[in-house]
Amino acid sequence: DTAVSQTPKYLVTQMGNDKSIKCEQNLGHDTMYWYKQDSKKFLKIMFSYNNKELIINETVPNRFSPKSPDKAHLNLHINSLELGDSAVYFCASSQQSTAPEQFFGPGTRLTVL
Amino acid sequence: SQKIEQNSEALNIQEGKTATLTCNYTNYSPAYLQWYRQDPGRGPVFLLLIRENEKEKRKERLKVTFDTTLKQSLFHITASQPADSATYLCALVADSNYQLIWGAGTKLIIKP
Numbered sequence: 001d002t003a004v005s006q007t008p009k010y011l012v013t014q015m016g017n018d019k020s021i022k023c024e025q026n027l028g029h030d031t032m033y034w035y036k037q038d039s040k041k042f043l044k045i046m047f048s049y050n051n052k053e054l055i056i057n058e059t060v061p062n063r064f065s066p067k068s069p070d071k072a073h074l075n076l077h078i079n080s081l082e083l084g085d086s087a088v089y090f091c092a093s094s095q096q097s098t099a100p101e102q103f104f105g106p107g108t109r110l111t112v113l
Numbered sequence: 114s115q116k117i118e119q120n121s122e123a124l125n126i127q128e129g130k131t132a133t134l135t136c137n138y139t140n141y142s143p144a145y146l147q148w149y150r151q152d153p154g155r156g157p158v159f160l161l162l163i164r165e166n167e168k169e170k171r172k173e174r175l176k177v178t179f180d181t182t183l184k185q186s187l188f189h190i191t192a193s194q195p196a197d198s199a200t201y202l203c204a205l206v207a208d209s210n211y212q213l214i215w216g217a218g219t220k221l222i223i224k225p
Binding site for chain 1: 147200204213
């Protein structure tokens with residue numbers, strides 16, 4: 001009964017490749033997020049979608065493109081991967097964009113070689 | 114500049130004692146502040162939220178205080194147990210789009 005799930009858990013790839021991370025939530029929430037957690041453990045918001053509409057788009061290279069086919073899914077596609085993209089990426093959801101509590105997925109550890 | 118600071122050094126506490134973690138912020142006027150727990154290899158899990166007009170919030174062995182004058186929140190775990198060992202993150206809502214800004218977390222180690 002996983003609330004927020006992500007695949008894959010681990011992703012190891014070469015520089016220059018394109019990869020995708022998938023996220024699904026079964027909580028019926030309206031809002032979903034992508035975060036990046038770097039080696040210093042800071043969580044930084046990348047994107048937020050509310051009912052499939054982009055509402056937060058932080059300063060992220062345009063190699064990163066989120067896609068929300070429906071409000072239960074938010075995928076992240078990354079083109080031309082760079083060494084600096086190595087991090088843990090977390091998907092999260094909240095009931096609404098104004099709801100404070102966020103529910104996180106288990107994370108995807110991306111390693112770019 | 115805007116900052117959220119949590120003690121980057123691990124906090125070692127003897128089992129049964131009270132653990133107190135600190136979250137300081139500058140140049141924000143948050144409507145509320147949250148605390149999350151993160152275990153290795155897992156996503157953060159929500160623990161408590163405290164609003165700007167609240168001084169204190171409790172949940173079982175957890176207590177959070179919020180001092181908007183000092184720009185500080187304290188997170189207490191009473192009667193600490195080894196299972197409380199984890200990294201604890203504070204996060205605040207900084208603006209009208211309800212975006213969360215996160216501290217880097219403090220690693221808490223409870224020794225038996």
